[in-house]
Amino acid sequence: MSTPTPPLPRWADLILLPIINLFAAFFICGLIVLAIGENPIEAMGVMIKGAFVYSGGLGYTLFYTTNYIFTGLAVALAFHCMMFNIGGEGQALIGGLGAALASFGIGLYLPAPLAIPLAVLGAFIAGGIWGVIPGYLQAKRGSHIVITTIMFNFLAASLMVYLLAGPMLEAGQQSPQTAKLAESTLLPKMADILSPLGFDIASTPLNASFLIALGAMAVFYVLVWHTRLGFNIRSVGQNQEAAHYAGINVARTIIITMAISGGFAGLLATNEILGFNHKVVLNFTAGYGFTGIAVALMGRNHPIGIFLAALLFGALTQGGGELDFEFQSITREMVLLIQGMIILFSGALAYMFNPPLARMIAKFVAPKDPANG
Template identity: 50%
Template sequence: MSQQRIPAWITVGVIPLANVALAAFAAGLVFWYLDINPFDALGTMAYGAFGSSYGWGYTLYYMTSYIFTGLAVAVAFQCGMFNIGGEGQAYIGALGVGLVCLALGGHVPFIILLPISIVAAAVFGALWALIPAWLQATRGSHIVITTIMFNFIAAALMNYILINFLKPDGTMSVESAVFHESAWIPKMHDVLAVFGISLDRSPLNLSIFWSLFVAWAVWVFLWRTRWGYEIRTVGSNATGAQYGGIGIPRVVILTMLVAGGLAGFMALNVVQGEAHQIKLNLVNQMGFTGIAVALMGRNHPIGIVLASLLFGFLTQGGSELQFEYSIDARIVVVLQGLVILFSGALQNMMKHPIERLYLTLANRSGSDQAAAEA
């Protein structure tokens, strides 16, 4: 009998769900310790995230940002690199989007401005990833260290630019001027109102469709193109890839440029779609949460979309939980941390038992079928 292989639906579906179940059990123990009924807490979170169009709007808004930052981590991971710089790359991407909107808003039609802002988000994010990529490819500097350092540099640079160049006169807030309304990405409730569909106001905007398209495009790029094949080959076996004629430095730089551009797209949702201005700390740790999203989604675009929905639920549902029970706002971080713990550090705790169970059942089924045929 040929050796059984673990199908993708086990790796991408069953194992992550088992990890989430363990995280949910651990979260229940936390709520029990806080003297909160775990089932009541779950119901409160579910209602806050999915019980109204308002909750859905916020959940999908957070999901949109997490898709971009999760993909930025996943693409780099496919090449064997750990991109910790999504926070800084998204921040600089926001600068590119903001400059385009401030310069062109009110002067060109939105249908022309939007593609320019999309390109600006990608280019600024990619350029911020270029130096760490070059250092990794040509000098052997570890990508984890350099991308972390560039997060701090991006924060300092944005602070300097906002205070000295973009902050309007007469205001104490460290933020840019509000973009012209013609530069705003339409909100979902405004778009659906045109068709007679009423939704509660929320920050959800049309960039969610761009995030889903980008997730599909990343799948095509990684699994249906020569460049994607080279990226995955280098990530699987760099020595073998080099022996096969693949230029490692070129692939490393290409991968990080793509990853930086993906992180930069987050600005479309947060800056052009919701805040309508550049603000300090606008990324709000979503770049780091993208690491957890990528781990949870097994670095696959479909898994990342589903994991982003889960983390959107945790973010919005956790806010409702905080309001309902007056508990510390950091409960959201605790919940996310539990998911990261069981999906990352302890992922093999469920991986090997589930795989062994599948192989046992598959072999037993194969034996029974062979016996029946005999």
């Protein structure tokens, strides 16, 4: 290395670089659309209209955004501790189980103001359990968290298939699903919440879970940057040995981190199950757990960034559905492709544009104090 790469200014690292990575991902996807024989600009327009302009589009977008916020926070919290949680998918599934058990167990006996928090807690705890086991195995037994969480995704799927097709199957049902959850544990729709306040919005699946997601973001922020636990989490993430030397219980921190991380993922069930499906169905997680990785990466593990990234993915998911109606040969699966590209560019290839960009900026912005470079 003859010329050391100058450090990237903070604004460029936080704003410019993500935009460049995003642009690169869209550019490649655009080329693929072009190769298929459709107009990428037109496709983009359809997606934007579908996500924001059409009546109810925004509601649906925010509904999907809610899912992505939960899984994004889950992945991001684990990232702060340098743990790679790709088990969001399984944790969210088990979160659905927890919500359902809570709903069936207590929903009949309690009024909504008491039953809803308990059902939400059920989702959080169940997801947390599915996260804490891999966390424990990593911290105490040294099994690699990536592989264990992958395995736990499959275990969760098997367990849910067994339960939904067996013990929890609704009587007289053919397709694997539970009976309708107790009425008192269902989350109200945002349209119903807002209309008494004078806001008239289109009725969409968007429900009170969106507010829970916003709350989770705030909790995340306070937890990571303003509590002792958060400090421990970040210390362990930066350097396990140093953290241990400073008297932090590394194993305990990892286990707690994974419990909360799993809990965040489990909260996805509040949106999909308590807020929308109103019963547990198979595969309601639909890949949100994996996309959470992209959300956390793009959002730089910060709640605000995660919200923006989740909004982007929510818009893509909703707008992608619109492609089905408008085009012959491109469909909503285009979104999977875009997601994959975004993970590739803003995650795996995160360092590709960094050095050239830093050199370019350094050329234009004269260093203030060369001795301090």
